[in-house]
Amino acid sequence: MAGLGDCEFLVRRARELVKDDVCAARSWLITARTLYPQDFNIQYEMYSIERNAERTASAGRLLYDMFVNFPEQPVVWREIGVITAALRNDSQDKQTQFLRGLFETLPGRVQCEMLLKATEQCFNTLERAEMLLLLLRRFPETVVQHGVSLGETLLEAENMEDQESPVNCFRKLFVCDVLPLIINNLDVRLPASLLYKYLNKAAEFYINYVTRSPQAESQRQGTQDTPDLLSPTKRSSQKYIIEGLTEKSSQIVDPWERLFNILSVVGMRCEWQMDKGTRSFGDILHRMKDLCRYISNFENEAHAKYKNQVVYSTLLVFFKNVFQYISSIQPSLFQGPNTPSQVPIVLLEDASNVYSEVELAPGKHIHKRRKLAESREKTMSSDDEDLSGKGRSRHIVINKNDLTNPNEVLESFKIARECWDLLHSIESLDKEFSRVCLSWKTDTWLWLRIFLTDMIIYQGQQKKAITSLHHLAALQGPHSPTQQIIGQGTLEQQRPLIQLASCHFALGEYRLTCEKVLELMSCVVPPTQDVSKIREEPSKVKPKSRKGSDLKLLPCTSKALMPYCLQLMLACFKLRAFTDNRDDMALGHVIVLLQHDWPKGENLFLKAINKICQQGNFQYENFFNYVTNIDMLEEFAYLRTQEGGKIHLEILPNQGVLIKTSSTSLGLLQQEFLPVLQPSIATADRHHTVTRGITKGAKEDFRLAMERQVSRCAENLMIVLHHFCINEKMSLLQCLT
Template sequence: MSPVSFDPNSVTDEEYLVLKAKSVLSHDPCAAKAWMITAKTLFPSNFGVQFEAYQIEKSARSVKEAAKCFGDIFKNFQEERELWQEIQALTTALRSENGDSNYSFLREMFSHIPQDVQRDLLLVSADRSEDTMEHCRLLLLLLRQFPRSVVEHGPPLVDTLMTAEKHSHYQNAVNCYRKLLVCDLLPLLGSSLVELPAKQLFRLLHKSIEFYLAYLMLPNKTIEDLPDVESKIDDPWKNLFAIQEMTAKKLGWELSSLSSGTWSKDSYWQKLLQFRQTTVQTDDPTYMKHMILLYYTTTFFLFCLHEYVVSLETGVGDMPLLLVEAFCSRQDQEDSIGEPKAKRRKLDGDESSTPLITVAKPPVGQSVPPVVHNYIMAVRCWDLLHSTEYLEREFTKLSQHLRLNNTWLQGFLIDTAIYKGKFQEAIEKILFQETTASTDCLQKNLRLASTYHCLGQHSACMEHVLQIVNALPVPVTSLQLSLSLQQPSRSGRHLHYLPMHRTQILQYCVKLLVSALKQSLSKPNVDADLIMGHIFTLLQFDWPLEEDLAIQLLERIHQHGSFSYSLFQTYIINVDLLEEFMYLSTEQGGSVGLDVVPTTQTVSQRRISTRGVDKGVKEDFKQAMKRQAARSEEPLDSLIIKFLGNERELLLHSLL
C-alpha cells in the first residue's frame, strides 16, 4: 500500500491524526497504532476517529484489539449508520456457518467482546429491526448465545412468531415463521426452566406435529421464504420426539422419558401397552392418562406410517411396492380341479386368522425392506387409537387439526381394509382415491383387480387386468427377484408386497386370472375345454412354477378322452406342454382325441385317433406341433398381453 498523501492545512486535527496513521500503516504498523492511540485519546467523542481505529485493527486482523474498539464504539455511538452496517455484518456472520475468512474473523471478534455488551448488542439490534423475520432471528441468536435469557425473552418470542405466521396468511404449516418456532425456539425452551401454560404447551405440540408432518410430505423439502441451507432439517422425527418429551416433562406426564435414549419400535410399543394396561383402565375423571396415551400413540403412529410410506416408495431394487392379496399353497386351501373352492376364513377371529404377509427378496447385496414391520406397527397403533370411544373421538379431532387426511393415510387405510378382509370397504376407498400420475392409475387398477377377485367378481377383475396390461411400465432395469406370490399360510390368506415392475405385475395378473378360471372350471355347464385352454396359455408365463396345476389339467383331459381348443396354435408354444399333448395323442398316452390344430384333410373337424385311416391327420398334427415348438423363444410377455387383449370376450365368457 502506498503512503497516503494529504495537505495538513486542508484537514481538521482529527482527520490529520487519522491520515497520518493511514500513511504509515503499510510499512510501520506500530507507528500507525501510536497515531491512532493519540487520536482516540485526544478525541474520545469523535465517531470517525474511533471507527477508523476499529477498521485499522480489523485490517490488521487483531482480534482482541478490534473487539475492544468495537465494544467501546457500541457503548458510545449507537446512532451512527456505519456502526449498524458493521453490526449487521457481524450478526449475519454469527448466524452463518460459512467458512469465509471475514465471517470467521467477525465471529472470533464477537467472542472477545464483553458478554454484557454482546447481550445488549443483540437485544438492541432485535429491537431496532423493523422486519419481523429479522427481529425474530436476532432474538433467537440472543437466546442461543445467552441461554439464561430464554426465561425472559422466550415466551414473548413464541407469541411474536405465532402472530407473524397468522398475519402472513401462509397456506401451509411449512413456512419460515413456523420453522423458527418449531425447529429453533422450542428446543431452547425445552432446555430452560421457562414455564408455559398447559394450553399453550398443547398448542405448541400440535403445531410441531403439524409442521413436521407437512414438511415430510413436501417433495422438495423447501420452506417458503427461507434459503435452501435453512430449509434442510436433519432427522425431523428425532426433533419431534424431543419436543414431545419436552412437553411431557413440563406437563408432568408419566411417559415423559419414553423416547429418550436408545429405543426401538417394538420397545416403544410395549411401553405404550404397559401404560394402557396399568393406568388407563383406572378411574380418571380428568382423562389425563387418556390424553397422554392419545398423544404418544398418535406421534408413534405417524412415525410408523411415514416409515411405511418410505419403505413402499423405496421398495426393492428401486421399484415401489404395493400390497395385494396373493395366493396360498396350503393343501386344504388349494382348489382341486372340478371341486368347489374352500371358503375363506374371516379375519375377525383369533391370531390364526392373521394373514401371512410377504415381500419379494431383493437382488443380492440389498437388504429386505422393513415394510412389513412398519405396516404392522402402524396397524397396531391405529387399532389402539380406536380401541375406546374416547380415544377414537379425540384422535378424530386431532387428525382434523393436523390435516391428516392425506395420501399417506388414504393408502394405509386401503391396505388395512384389505389386510382385515373388508374388501367391499377397500373398493369404496380405492374408487374414492384421487389419481393423477400414470403410476397412481396403475396401482389403483391393481388394487381393484385384486379386491374384486377376493369378492369373486371375476369379470370386474378381468376388466381391470386389461387396463393394467395396457399401461404396464417399460422396464428400466432387469430385476432378479425371488417372488412369493404363492405361500403356505395357516390362516388361509396371503398378502404380498408386489414390486411395480413390468414382469412382476404381469405375473400377478396372470395368477389372478388363473385362479379365477380355476374357480369357473368347478361350476356346472361350462365349456371346460375352453377354460382349460385359457389356463394352459396363461401357465406358460410362470412355467414351471405352475407345473402341478398343468399336470392336474392334463390328467383331467386324459380321463375325459378328448380336448378341443381352437386358440391352441395361436398361443401354446411351451415345449413341455407341447410334449405332453404329443404324448396324450399316442397309444401310450391314452389315444386322446385332440382337436387343437387345423388339418389339411377335407373333413377339418376330425380328431386324432390311433386308427390307420388317420395316419395323415397324425402326421399333420406332428408337423403342427413342431412348428409350435419352433416358436418357443418368442417373448412370453408379448404373447400373454396379446392373448388378453385379443381374446377379451372369450375370457369374460369363461369367467361369467
C-alpha cells in the same frame, strides 16, 4: 490540506501514515481524539485501523465506545450487523473468526445489550427472530423474558404470510431453534395447554419435513433463486420457504430423534407417567396399552392429562412406523434427486395356491404324471395375532431378495396397525386423534393413504379397500405432484390398479378382476428371457402352501407382477372351466394360462385333459396361437390317437395360418425336428414326441399344424402370454360375463 477542518486534517494525516507507520497514525488519532472527543469520524478511523490490523482487544474497546457514545450512527449498526452475522454463521474462515473474537472481548453485559439493541434495529420478522435467537442462545437467562414472545411472533408470522405448508422458515426457526430453548428452561413457566400446542406444531413440522418429496418441492417452487433456509435474512420473508432444505447446509439432522426428545420433555413438564431410559417403539406402545387398561375414564379431571400422553405418544409411534414402512415399499415418495432408485413393493392377496385343490374324477385314468421338482422358497412371514373379529391370523409372505430389511418392514407395519387400533379403541382417544389429523390435513398425505389401504387389505375389508384405492388413485392422478415423481405409465403408478384386481379377486368378482388385470397388462413389458435355458432347469415349486399365508409383498416390476396377473386370471377361469356345465372357451383359456410356471399347474392341466376325455371332444380355435408348451402339445397329439381315445379336437387355426410358414422355415422344421420325431412314430414309445401315432390316419393339416407348433416351443413364453392377454381381451371378458 488547505481548506480542511482541523478534525478532517488529523484523520487525513493518519490515513496517509497507516501504510508506512501504523504507530504514527495511531498517535495522530489519539491526539485528535483528545482534542475532539465527540467527533465520530476520529473514533471510527481508530476502530478501522485496529480492525484491519486484527487487534481484537483494542478493536473491541473502540467498538464499545462507539456503541455507547454514537448509537445513532448508521455505520455503527452496519458494523454490528457484520459482527452478528459472523456470530450466526458456521463458517470457519479467518475474517469470521476474527469478528467472533472481537465480540468475545466485550463484557457480557455489553454483548447482551448490543444484541438487544441490534434486535430493535431489525424490521424484518426473520432477521429480528434470528438476532433474538442469538441473544437467547448466548444468554439463557433472557429466555424467560423473550423466549415465549419470540415463539408466538414466529407462529403469528407464519399465519400472516399464509404459508401453504407447515414446512416453512418460520416454523423451522420456532421448532428447531426456539422451542428447545423454551421447554428445556425450567424457569419458563408454561401452562399445559401451551405445551400441547407447541408439541402439536413440532410434530406437524417434523412429520411433514421427513415425508416431503424433494422432487415435488423443487418442481412446485422452481429451481431458480432457491434460498438457504438457515440464512433467511438474505431475501424477503415472503420468499422464505423450506425449499432450500434439499441443500446439504440446510438439512435437519435426526428429525425423528428431535421430535421424540420434545415429546419426552413435554411429557415430563406435564407430569405424564414417564419411564426412565431409552425405550423401543414396541415398548412405548405396550406402555400406552397398559395406561389405557388402567385408566378407563380419560375425561376425569385427574386423568385428563394421560389422554394427551396416550394420543401423542401413540400418534408419533404410529407416524414413525408408517414412514418406515412406506419408505421401504415405495421409496420414490421420499427420495432425493440423487438417491439411487429402489424397486417399490405392493401388498396383494396371495394367489399362489391357484394350482392346488385339484380333485380328479374317481376311476379315470390319467396316462402319465411328471415328477415335480421340489424346492423350498426363501420366504419371510409376519406371524401376527388373530385379527379382531376374524378369528384367524393373516400372514405376509415376502421374498428375502426383494427387500434388504424384511423383518424391519413387517415389524413397522405391525406396530403401525396396533397404534391405529389403540387410537380408535376409546371414544375420547379417537376424537382427539381425529382432531389432530383434521388440523394437519392428513387426508392429502399420499404416503399415509397407501398405508391405510394396505392395512384395510390386511384386515380383509375388501369393499372398504376398494373405496380407499379409488381415493388413492385420485391422489396420484395425472395432475398430482406424485405423478411428476414416479412418471406417467409406470407400474408404480398402477399400484391402485393391481390392488383393485386383488381385492375384486378376494370378493369373488372375477370379471372385475380380469378387467383390472387386462388394463394393467397394457403397462407391462414382458420380461426378456431365454426360455430354452430356463427349461433346462426344472421349475421350482413349494411342496406345500403355507396355511394362512394369504398375503404377499411383490415388487412393482413386470417380472413380478405379470406372473401374479396370470395367476389371478387362471384363478378366475379355473372355477368356470371345471364346473359341470361345459365351457370349452374357459377351459382353453385355462390351458393357455397353465403354461406359465410349468409344471406347477400340471395336475390342473391333467384334470383339464380328463374333462376333455369325458366330453369326447374339445373346441378352442386359439390353441395354435398361444399353446407352445411341449408337454401340452404331446398330450393333445396323443388324444387324437387310437390309444388316446380318438378325441375329436376342433383346435385348428384358419386355413391361412397353416400355410403362413414359408417354404424355408418348413424346410428347416423338417431338417431339425422330423428326424428326431420319426423314430418315435415308428415305435410304441409315447413319451418324447408330439407326433406319435398322428400320421396313422390323422388329417394332414393337423399333423402340419402340430409340426409347426413344435418349432415355437423355444419362443419367449411371457411374450406369448402377453399377446394372449392383449389380443384376446374381449374374448376373456365375455367368457366371464
